[in-house]
Amino acid sequence: MSRRDPIYQRLAGVLEKMIQSQSLRTGDRMPSVRQFSMQQGVSVPTSLQAYTLLESRGWIEARPKSGFFVRSRLADMAPEPVTKISRPQVTTMGDPNPVESMFSDYANDRLVPLGAAIPSAKRLPGVKLTRLMASVGRRLGDESIGYDPPPGSISLRRELSRRSLDWGCALQADEFLITIGATEAVSLALRAICEPGDTVVIESPTYFGLAGMLREMRLKALPVPVHPSDGLDLDVLERALRKNRVKACVVVPNFHNPTGSVTSDVHKKRLVEICSRNHIPLIEDDTYGDLPHVGPRPRCLKAFDQEGIVILCGSFSKKLAPGYRVGYIAAGSWQGRIRSLKQASTLSGTLLTSLTISEFLKTGGYDRYLRSICHAYRLQTERMREALAASLPDGSALSRPQGGYILWCQLPGGVDAMELYHQARSSGIGIAPGPLFSPVGGFRDCFRINCGHPWDPVIERAVKTLGRIAKRLAAP
Ligand SMILES: Cc1ncc(COP(=O)(O)O)c(C=O)c1O
Incomplete structure (x- = not known):
């Protein structure tokens, strides 16, 4: 902590040390914000900022009508x-x-x-979205019940393009195709790349929806361990790729299901390099990426993609509206194939839900x-x-x-x-x-x-x- 740090950060640092040294113990009530501001000779907003910072770091918690308390760290x-x-082995799905x-x-x-x-x-803004959908519907009139043929609503794709800057990418609206959730996005990617009998690297443990998908497509899995703190074990992956013919790799690098791990940028870069070197398309499922507990959202694998091997998939299901079934895919050179697969299987997307989400993004409601x-x-x-x-x-x-x-x-x-x-x-x-x-x-x-x-x-x-x-x- 330096003297040039803002006062609230310095105060938070002092309190953090007192908690670490157990001068303030688990369950202790903190001085009230007003008391603390008088003790330290700072303004009430500055004390509140210090407390908010400590809360976001998990040291204290606010209890309704009772003030701030030192949190248990059990x-x-x-x-x-x-x-x-264990040694990765190709397996068929049970x-x-x-x-x-x-x-x-x-x-x-x-x-x-x-x-x-x-x-x-x-926790979801159901009522807000219903109102928004009604107003979008009124504005569109009769057109509101029409098809939304691939690649899907341009207004949503423009919003996704703008947001892709947050993911460390700069994707254009025409690089996106709107899908029925992330499930359809990942499924289209696999269908565009693989034939029945092919082998796909998956994470171990993995989201079980993916296992079901592989089974239905008659694809084999090559599970590679995921560590709860840093994602896929890349040394094991490299060894597995030397010994097996692999058609694709599917990963959830941001807030992985089920471990919650985030792959660091260094590992993300190396994972993309390994797959580029081996010419293996990397299907990235970024369903949870918008949900960091603190700080900015982590970057996508796509941000490190020099060769165009990453197919980015995502959706609004886990963070906004599971039943709206709005997802997306940015598949680079596979986009044409994916568009015709989408047309053949589900013909169109859902216009009104896509436009409602687009409006929510555009007006700042989502942020x-x-x-x-x-x-x-x-x-x-x-x-x-x-x-x-x-x-x-x-x-x-x-x-x-x-x-x-x-x-x-x-x-x-x-x-x-x-x-x-x-x-x-x-x-x-x-x-x-x-x-x-x-x-x-x-x-x-x-x-x-x-x-x-x-x-x-x-x-x-x-x-x-x-x-x-x-x-x-x-x-x-
Ligand atoms: C990693 C992951 N991907 C995809 C999905 C399904 O997403 P969607 O509802 O958008 O199809 C889930 C659902 O649990 C998931 O955990």
């Missing part, structure tokens, strides 16, 4: 889950369809929804909404980490996501996450067990938790019950 003592490195079971758990209102990675409707939602997801995720750290058996590990709203947990030796899943379900709690995230049934000691719902007593009780079940299973 979760920070929990280790991060470890992805075991049968059960996890997407179906996750959706049906989610629709079951007797289950506390900690399984599917779906944000709470309470304002993101600021509040990212903050809320950070607090919800932190709250969940603390509650799990206090409830799960000793030796459990928790991921440290820097964005999004999912947590990856690893249980100590011998505890079976499938057994935990079944017993939790019988107690009215939905979770996503680890084996769903592996084409070969791995990760039997792991599970994923959705933190997309505002914290409430029902969730608090559910986490305590989950911890009790896990402790029972862990008991010798």
Whole structure:
């Protein structure tokens, strides 16, 4: 901390040191903002800025009508889950369809929804978007019920083009094609590149929707480990590429599902270089990229793409409107092929939902909404980490996501996450067990938790019950 730093940063630094040295302990009430401003001889807004900074760094939390308190840091003592490195082997996809079971758990209102990675409707701007859609519809009149043929609404593509600067890219509107969610985007990319029987590198653990997609397309998977802190293991990837003929590679570099990891820029650059050198198209699924807990959103792999091998896919499902089914793809030289595949399979996009999202982006509503939602997801995720750290058996590990709203947990030796899943379900709690995230049934000691719902007593009780079940299973 230097003397030239703004006063609020210096004050935040002083308080941070007091918390680290335990002069201020977990649960202690901080001086009120007004008190602190008088103590330090600074203005109230400056003290508030210092507190807000400490809050964003996770040192203190605001409690309604009670002031600021030093947060518990139990979760920070929990280790991060470890992805075991086994020799990557080409595998065919097994049968059960996890997407179906996750959706049906989610629709079951007797289950506390900690399984599917779906944000709470309470957090989404449903009413605002409905009003916006009505006004867009009125403006368009009869045209509002028309087709939106590929490449899709130019006004949305212009907004995406503008936003691509935030992703570290500078994509033109005509480089985008609007899709039915990220699912259609990734599926079109795979269909444009692969033939049945081809092998695709996937992450291990991986988003289970991708495994289902590969199975339906009769593609084989080559799973490469993902580390909860830095994405795909690139040394293992390089070795795997030397030994196998691979047609494509699909990755979620920003706030990976399920580990929450963000691949660093250095790793992103190296991943793009490896795939360029091996002439392997790299399908990037950036579904969660807009949801950093603090600071700017991470860059896309596409930002490092010199050779045009990255196919960028994304959607507004996980952050704005899952049911609008609005996604996009920027596929470079594959765009023509993808456009005709899209026409052959779904003919058109959905005009009114695309235009509503475009309007929300254009008027600044989306950016304002993101600021509040990212903050809320950070607090919800932190709250969940603390509650799990206090409830799960000793030796459990928790991921440290820097964005999004999912947590990856690893249980100590011998505890079976499938057994935990079944017993939790019988107690009215939905979770996503680890084996769903592996084409070969791995990760039997792991599970994923959705933190997309505002914290409430029902969730608090559910986490305590989950911890009790896990402790029972862990008991010798
Ligand atoms: C990584 C990832 N990609 C894609 C999807 C599906 O996105 P969409 O609803 O836009 O099709 C999900 C949903 O959970 C996901 O986690």
